[in-house]
Amino acid sequence: MTAQAARADVPEPVGDRAKVLVRVENVVKHFPAGIGVSVKAVDGVTFEIRQGETLGLVGESGCGKSTLGRLVMQLIPVTSGKVFLDGVELTSLHGERLRQQRRQMQIIFQDPFASLDPRMTIGDIIAEPLVNFGVMRGRKLRDRVQELLRVVGLNPNFNNRYPHEFSGGQRQRIGIARALALNPKLIVCDEAISALDVSIQAQVVNLLEDLQREFNLTYLFIAHDLSVVRHISDRVMVMYLGKIVEIANSTETYTNPKHPYTKALLSAIPLPDPKLQRGRRLVELSGEIPSPINPPSGCRFHTRCPIARVPTPCAEVEPPLEEKLRGHFAACHFSNEV
Amino acid sequence: MAATAAAVVTRPIAPEQASLWSDAWRRLRRNRLALAGVIYLTLVVIVALVSAVWTPYSTFQVGVGIPYAAPNAHHLLGVDGLGRDTLSRLMAGAQISLIVGIGTQILVLAVGVPIGLAAGYFRGAFDQVVTFLINLFYGIPDLLVALILVFLLGPSLTNIIIAIAVTRWMDMARLVRGQTLSLREREFIEAARAAGAKPAKILFGHILPNALGPIIVQATFGVPAAILFEAFLSFLGLGVPPPTPTWGGMAAEGIVTIRISPAMVIAPSIALSLTLMAFNFLGDGLRDALDPRGRR
Amino acid sequence: MTPSTRADAAKRLPAPILQVKDLQTQFLTHDGIVKAVDGVTFDLYPGESLGIVGESGSGKSMTALSLLRLVPDPGKIVGGKVLFRDQDLMQISDEEIRDIRGRDIAMIFQDPQSSLNPVLQTGFQIAEAMLAHKKATKQQARQRTVELLKRVRIPAAESRVKDYPHQLSGGMRQRAMIAMGLANAPSILIADEPTTALDVTVQAQILELLADLNQELGTAIMMITHNMGVVAGLCTRVLVMYAGQIVEQGPVDQIFENPQHPYTWSLLKSIPRVDALRHERLRSIEGLAPDLLRPPKGCRFHPRCPFRVEKCLTDLPPLTEVKPDQLAACWVTMDRAKKEMGADQLLDIRPGAASGLEPGKIIP
Numbered sequence: 001m002t003a004q005a006a007r008a009d010v011p012e013p014v015g016d017r018a019k020v021l022v023r024v025e026n027v028v029k030h031f032p033a034g035i036g037v038s039v040k041a042v043d044g045v046t047f048e049i050r051q052g053e054t055l056g057l058v059g060e061s062g063c064g065k066s067t068l069g070r071l072v073m074q075l076i077p078v079t080s081g082k083v084f085l086d087g088v089e090l091t092s093l094h095g096e097r098l099r100q101q102r103r104q105m106q107i108i109f110q111d112p113f114a115s116l117d118p119r120m121t122i123g124d125i126i127a128e129p130l131v132n133f134g135v136m137r138g139r140k141l142r143d144r145v146q147e148l149l150r151v152v153g154l155n156p157n158f159n160n161r162y163p164h165e166f167s168g169g170q171r172q173r174i175g176i177a178r179a180l181a182l183n184p185k186l187i188v189c190d191e192a193i194s195a196l197d198v199s200i201q202a203q204v205v206n207l208l209e210d211l212q213r214e215f216n217l218t219y220l221f222i223a224h225d226l227s228v229v230r231h232i233s234d235r236v237m238v239m240y241l242g243k244i245v246e247i248a249n250s251t252e253t254y255t256n257p258k259h260p261y262t263k264a265l266l267s268a269i270p271l272p273d274p275k276l277q278r279g280r281r282l283v284e285l286s287g288e289i290p291s292p293i294n295p296p297s298g299c300r301f302h303t304r305c306p307i308a309r310v311p312t313p314c315a316e317v318e319p320p321l322e323e324k325l326r327g328h329f330a331a332c333h334f335s336n337e338v
Numbered sequence: 339m340a341a342t343a344a345a346v347v348t349r350p351i352a353p354e355q356a357s358l359w360s361d362a363w364r365r366l367r368r369n370r371l372a373l374a375g376v377i378y379l380t381l382v383v384i385v386a387l388v389s390a391v392w393t394p395y396s397t398f399q400v401g402v403g404i405p406y407a408a409p410n411a412h413h414l415l416g417v418d419g420l421g422r423d424t425l426s427r428l429m430a431g432a433q434i435s436l437i438v439g440i441g442t443q444i445l446v447l448a449v450g451v452p453i454g455l456a457a458g459y460f461r462g463a464f465d466q467v468v469t470f471l472i473n474l475f476y477g478i479p480d481l482l483v484a485l486i487l488v489f490l491l492g493p494s495l496t497n498i499i500i501a502i503a504v505t506r507w508m509d510m511a512r513l514v515r516g517q518t519l520s521l522r523e524r525e526f527i528e529a530a531r532a533a534g535a536k537p538a539k540i541l542f543g544h545i546l547p548n549a550l551g552p553i554i555v556q557a558t559f560g561v562p563a564a565i566l567f568e569a570f571l572s573f574l575g576l577g578v579p580p581p582t583p584t585w586g587g588m589a590a591e592g593i594v595t596i597r598i599s600p601a602m603v604i605a606p607s608i609a610l611s612l613t614l615m616a617f618n619f620l621g622d623g624l625r626d627a628l629d630p631r632g633r634r
Numbered sequence: 635m636t637p638s639t640r641a642d643a644a645k646r647l648p649a650p651i652l653q654v655k656d657l658q659t660q661f662l663t664h665d666g667i668v669k670a671v672d673g674v675t676f677d678l679y680p681g682e683s684l685g686i687v688g689e690s691g692s693g694k695s696m697t698a699l700s701l702l703r704l705v706p707d708p709g710k711i712v713g714g715k716v717l718f719r720d721q722d723l724m725q726i727s728d729e730e731i732r733d734i735r736g737r738d739i740a741m742i743f744q745d746p747q748s749s750l751n752p753v754l755q756t757g758f759q760i761a762e763a764m765l766a767h768k769k770a771t772k773q774q775a776r777q778r779t780v781e782l783l784k785r786v787r788i789p790a791a792e793s794r795v796k797d798y799p800h801q802l803s804g805g806m807r808q809r810a811m812i813a814m815g816l817a818n819a820p821s822i823l824i825a826d827e828p829t830t831a832l833d834v835t836v837q838a839q840i841l842e843l844l845a846d847l848n849q850e851l852g853t854a855i856m857m858i859t860h861n862m863g864v865v866a867g868l869c870t871r872v873l874v875m876y877a878g879q880i881v882e883q884g885p886v887d888q889i890f891e892n893p894q895h896p897y898t899w900s901l902l903k904s905i906p907r908v909d910a911l912r913h914e915r916l917r918s919i920e921g922l923a924p925d926l927l928r929p930p931k932g933c934r935f936h937p938r939c940p941f942r943v944e945k946c947l948t949d950l951p952p953l954t955e956v957k958p959d960q961l962a963a964c965w966v967t968m969d970r971a972k973k974e975m976g977a978d979q980l981l982d983i984r985p986g987a988a989s990g991l992e993p994g995k996i997i998p
Binding site: 070073075099103107111119120129181 | 525526528529530531532535536544548
């Protein structure tokens with residue numbers, strides 16, 4: 001959206017001197033939904049991911065987080081805006097030149113049952129990126145696949161089995177092995193653990209952290225609730241209806257949220273502790289997320305916000321994403337009252 | 339690294355590795371009707387092969403028996419109006435039926451699958467043209483198309499196969515297009531793109547293998563439809579020209595004299611019906627066996 | 635349950651409204667028998683809210699479905715009793731159980747989209763639920779439908795009555811399902827993962843609604859969930875299921891503070907928490923849930939348990955009282971694991987790591 005074009009200040013992680021790996025500038029994605037109507041899935045988003053960090057991306061269904069993940073990967077084209085990976089503008093590349101860039105970035109999907117081709121053996125699935133780029137073949141390829149299986153904690157001799165023979169957690173490990181095959185710089189984890197059982201979630205989260213340390217990976221970790229993100233992220237970005245409402249380092253987000261939506265999200269997550277849980281006050285959000293086809297005017301959150309002043313300014317003026325504290329950005333007119 | 343600790347605790351889940359195809363075959367075998375279909379069709383194939391080298395009497399030679407003779411020890415299924423042995427002609431007819439049925443489906447596959455894949459994957463203008471053509475062909479009655487083609491090309495076995503395929507390719511094209519449209523939105527296709535797969539690899543390496551189940555089922559159902567269509571054309575006198583024996587043609591000849599010699603109609607009709615049923619049972623069995631939703 | 639527990643419970647609690655005894659549900663597959671529910675015994679008291687937690691395949695949903703004889707093919711209830719108002723729900727006729735469903739015991743599911751008929755008005759479907767049990771005249775039913783929709787806090791209930799399911803949002807649909815569940819003022823409401831498909835902010839609203847309804851109407855709630863947080867917020871008692879069996883049960887506060895079964899203990903430690911420290915490592919449970927076609931001998935959790943001892947490999951531990959009102963099925967229990975094996979300081983999570991019994995090895 002053009003209204004945000006002027007916003008050039010990109011949030012910077014506190015004390016982080018690492019180089020910028022991903023830069024997203026004013027990215028907009030509108031999906032056509034009939035004549036003259038469009039779903040404003042992502043509506044003017046700017047941020048950076050630094051080499052080696054994990055950026056958590058959190059929001060409820062329909063906030064555009066998965067779309068944003070696919071835009072960063074350029075699996076779908078942007079409506080407008082730019083995406084840079086390691087200085088290369090992905091949004092200007094097409095066809096073969098874009099395909100070549102895919103060596104640098106991989107994605108792990110939410111559904112471990114849908115994201116593996118049921119007609120292929122897991123050995124072939126993991127080998128596919130290596131074959132696609134002609135990196136290796138024959139004996140070397142087979143060794144590499146077995147090594148990858150070992151790295152993600154699976155038996156290397158499983159390579160000629162089919163996906164349906166594995167449990168959800170094991171399939172997700174297969175997806176991770178495929179993502180690691182090309183030694184990418186960036187891995188987008190799109191709700192990579194949401195479909196898994198709690199005890200298995202923990203296994204996969206720990207695995208992702210170990211792999212990050214070992215291979216110096218950068219993660220964009222997309223999730224629908226803030227609890228898992230807490231354990232893995234260096235910085236957390238919260239989205240609501242196609243906009244970023246808050247970005248801060250992880251501790252800040254959880255202890256000192258500057259946007260009422262972040263606060264509501266935090267309070268809505270039930271704690272596995274009956275005494276604490278009974279003592280917590282739920283920041284009651286009225287209603288549900290409005291349609292992204294026709295988002296509310298001004299601040300998009302004003303229809304559900306407990307501290308909104310309607311009509312002015314909240315229903316009229318869109319709050320810019322501003323640095324409220326050092327490295328802590330929020331888009332709220334009354335962030336001091338949160 | 340902690341991941342190695344996890345490696346210790348993973349264990350094989352299935353006692354043996356089973357590919358999806360062997361899994362499907364196992365389930366097909368448990369379906370008794372489908373299995374009966376497979377056995378019957380195997381017999382038909384054997385009979386058709388045998389008939390190429392040996393039949394009790396010559397297929398074409400007239401006067402090997404008394405015209406219109408009822409079934410007897412020399413002629414198990416009787417003799418037709420020209421004094422030809424019905425059993426011999428029935429055996430040879432199996433050949434024609436299978437050639438027509440399978441030949442048509444090979445043509446239908448050769449045309450329908452690539453068109454459907456391309457239309458579903460690339461969409462856009464090409465898809466619109468294909469969809470229009472499919473609807474156009476559905477709009478014109480099959481029989482009319484086939485009659486015109488047979489008339490223009492002349493009645494021969496090859497031309498009849500072509501004529502039937504022309505009236506049947508849309509089913510396959512539409513099925514494959516639909517499969518492709520839904521498969522291309524599946525997450526594992528997106529995963530393949532993310533892994534740097536080129537379009538050809540996605541189409542033939544991922545989409546086609548996953549659409550193969552429904553394609554096989556459709557082709558299996560297409561065989562009896564083609565056989566029936568040919569029989570119908572023969573019955574109308576527009577099928578494979580005499581004296582080549584076809585089941586439809588034999589029934590047509592027999593119908594006139596049904597009161598004198600019912601065996602002339604009954605024998606080819608039963609052979610035809612059983613074959614159609616066998617293919618349909620097999621098709622049903624394949625559909626259940628290949629449907630991933632049926633997998634436990 | 636030991637006789638003494640039941641006597642103690644009887645002193646404090648009213649007579650149970652539902653008694654489940656040794657319930658067994660099996661699935662006959664061509665690879666063998668899957669014991670989805672394997673000897674489950676518990677009581678439900680009037681007006682309480684009982685949580686049944688477990689991961690996928692633990693048998694929690696199948697337990698709930700078995701109570702109302704709604705087990706899908708090829709599943710079969712092969713044993714046990716479910717006593718409700720002096721009758722065994724497993725023995726009564728199909729017609730009688732149909733009467734009980736929806737009237738006395740209502741059930742709501744994870745996916746309200748598939749439980750509502752898309753071509754009928756939502757209000758009509760709720761009224762139907764009442765008319766099916768002849769609890770009201772058409773006029774009364776229509777009136778009560780609006781009341782119910784208000785009760786579950788659907789805004790503009792009068793006009794929403796005429797909406798079709800697709801016109802409602804996910805949260806609204808689940809509210810409508812709850813309204814339908816409450817239509818005949820049942821004494822038990824079984825909720826099978828009712829918030830799993832919802833966003834967290836909406837989940838919080840629905841949980842609050844269920845808690846209020848439980849308080850106001852005195853409807854006993856049986857909450858089937860995989861989410862320990864949901865149990866902590868809503869329930870007073872909890873059953874923890876693993877591989878078709880109850881491994882621990884007791885009052886929520888007690889179980890969360892001092893779980894005695896290693897599975898409950900590990901599960902609580904593996905949950906990501908918003909109040910955790912940054913980059914705090916999650917304590918995972920190594921290995922996979924057992925294949926119920928070939929469940930391990932002895933305790934079903936021993937292949938993943940850091941505290942296993944010899945006996946665990948061979949003998950199935952019974953559910954016994956370990957603290958007042960708290961039952962656990964474990965030969966070791968966490969009290970002993972903490973005292974003798976230093977469970978609280980333990981960093982190694984591999985099976986057998988704390989007890990030293992073949993650490994890291996799967997011994998099925």
